Amino acid sequence: MKTRIYIVDAFTDTPFSGNPACVSILSEPKDDHWMQQVAFEMNLSETAFLQKRDDGFDLRWFTPKTEVDLCGHATLASAHIIWETGVLPPEEKVTFFTRSGVLTAEKKDKIIELGFPALYARPEEFSPELLDAFGINPIYAGMFDEKHLFEVESEEIVTSLNPDFNHLKKLKGRGVVITAASSSGKYDFVSRYFAPWVGVYEDPVTGSSHCCLATHWSKRLEKQELKAYQASPRGGYLTTKVVDNRVLLGGQAVTILAGELLV
Numbered sequence: 001m002k003t004r005i006y007i008v009d010a011f012t013d014t015p016f017s018g019n020p021a022c023v024s025i026l027s028e029p030k031d032d033h034w035m036q037q038v039a040f041e042m043n044l045s046e047t048a049f050l051q052k053r054d055d056g057f058d059l060r061w062f063t064p065k066t067e068v069d070l071c072g073h074a075t076l077a078s079a080h081i082i083w084e085t086g087v088l089p090p091e092e093k094v095t096f097f098t099r100s101g102v103l104t105a106e107k108k109d110k111i112i113e114l115g116f117p118a119l120y121a122r123p124e125e126f127s128p129e130l131l132d133a134f135g136i137n138p139i140y141a142g143m144f145d146e147k148h149l150f151e152v153e154s155e156e157i158v159t160s161l162n163p164d165f166n167h168l169k170k171l172k173g174r175g176v177v178i179t180a181a182s183s184s185g186k187y188d189f190v191s192r193y194f195a196p197w198v199g200v201y202e203d204p205v206t207g208s209s210h211c212c213l214a215t216h217w218s219k220r221l222e223k224q225e226l227k228a229y230q231a232s233p234r235g236g237y238l239t240t241k242v243v244d245n246r247v248l249l250g251g252q253a254v255t256i257l258a259g260e261l262l263v
Contacts, residue, residue: 002260002261003026003027003260004024004025004118004128004259004260004261005022005024005038005042005257005258005259005260006022006023006040006081006255006257006258006259006260007020007021007022007023007025007044007188007230007255007256007257008020008021008023008077008080008081008253008254008255008256009253009254009256010073010074010076010077010080010205010207010236010251010253011073011076011207011230011236011237011251011252011253012205012234012235012236012237012251012252012253012254013110013252013253013254014254015256016033016234016256017234017235017236017237018073018204018205018234018235018236018251018253018254019045019073019203019204019205019206019234020044020045020072020256021041021044021045021046021047021048021071021073021074021077021078022038022042022044022046022047022048022206023047023048023050023074023078023081024038024047024048024049024050024261025050025051025052025078025081025082025087026049026050026051027084029051030049030069033063035047035049035060035067036062036066036067038062038261039062039063039064040064040065040237042064043064044060044064045063045073045200045203045204046061046063046068046071046073046074046145046177047061047062047063047074048060048061048071048074048075048077048078049061049062050078050082052087052210053097055095056094056095056096056097056102056109057078057082057094057095057096057097058097058098059075059078059096059097059098059103060098060099061074061075061098063198063199063200064199065198065199066199066229067099068196068198069098069099069100069145070098070099070100070116070145070164070205070208070211071207071208071249072081072114072116072207072209072211072249073204073205073206073236074209074212075096075105075114075116076105076112076114076207076249076251076253077253078094078096078105079094079107079112079114079261080103080112080253080255081255082094083107084241084255085174090107091107092180093105093229094106095104095158095215100116100117101117103115103116106194110252111239111250111251111252112250112251112252112253113248113249113250114207114248114249114250114251115246115247115248116207116208116211116246116247116249117211117243117245117246117247118211118214118244118245118247118250119144119145119208119211119212119215119247120144120212120215121142121143121144121212121215121216122142122143122144123140123141123142124141124142124143124148125141126138126141127148127171129167129175130148130168130171130176131150131169132164132167133163133164133165133168133171134150134161134163134164134176135151135161135162136150136157136161136226137152137204138150138151138152138178138180139151139152139153142216144212145174145208145212146174146175147174147175147176147177147209147212147217148173148175148176148177149177149179150177150178150179151178151179151180151216152178152179152180153180154180154183155180155181155183155184155190155231157180157185158178158179158180158190158191158192158231159179159190159231161178162190163194165196165201168194168196168197169196169197172197173195173197174195174197174198174211175193175194175195175198175209176194176195177191177192177193177209177212177213177215178191178192178193178240179191179192179213179216181217181220181221182229186227186229187227187228187229187237188211188217188223188226188227188228188261189217189221189226189228189229190208190223190228190229190230190231191206191210191213191229191230191231192230192231192232193206193209193229193230193232196203202232202233203232204230204232204233204234204235204236205230205232205234205235205236205238205251206230207238207249207251210228210238210240210249211247213228213240214226214228214240214241214242214247215247216250217240218240218242221242224241224242224243225240225241226239226240226241227237227239228240231253234250236251237251238250238251239251
């Protein structure tokens with residue numbers, strides 16, 4: 001049976017920006033090896049696989065190399081496709097069952113709002129070799145979900161980063177977020193995300209990292225609602241809101257491609 005696939009640019013309202021994700025709504029269960037092969041073939045930072053059930057959708061995410069526990073932009077892309085293709089009407093909330101628990105998506109005018117678990121960084125000592133690969137001297141270093149969070153002094157440091165990926169791949173790691181308060185006035189903070197260990201040198205826009213960035217900057221800036229910009233070459237915009245132990249991530253999405261897998 002043929003399998004429908006879509007490519008969606010997430011956290012943007014403009015084609016060829018934001019973060020592209022592949023989305024597939026499966027008509028029958030597929031095994032892990034097949035899904036990993038498809039993700040490798042698509043060669044995007046994430047490929048999302050959806051399986052409809054009575055109370056929502058099972059959702060899994062794969063990079064070209066491995067399955068991951070949480071992915072924001074591919075979840076946003078999945079909700080966008082569910083509504084755009086008429087699987088559910090736009091006024092109906094989408095419920096996803098994932099390795100990170102139950103996630104939700106709601107459409108509010110043009111914005112898709114995702115309900116994710118809040119993540120909190122814990123202070124961590126500097127890793128000199130890791131910092132050398134980025135050429136930074138952070139004012140805060142933390143860890144969350146096996147990933148590093150570094151806050152630096154200025155937006156300019158974040159936008160000018162040029163990591164030594166050959167050096168990074170020799171070190172142990174999962175992902176690195178580097179962030180700073182924004183000086184532009186358009187956003188509250190900026191960030192970039194690097195994960196060469198899972199086949200993603202730089203992720204264009206990373207929803208999952210904003211589950212921690214939101215709590216970090218909400219405390220720093222004493223604001224519940226924030227505007228964020230991920231300053232990758234493609235760039236992307238998000239809104240975040242911390243509510244109890246949840247983070248609401250807001251963004252838009254654009255469908256770029258619709259097709260069929262013939263295998």
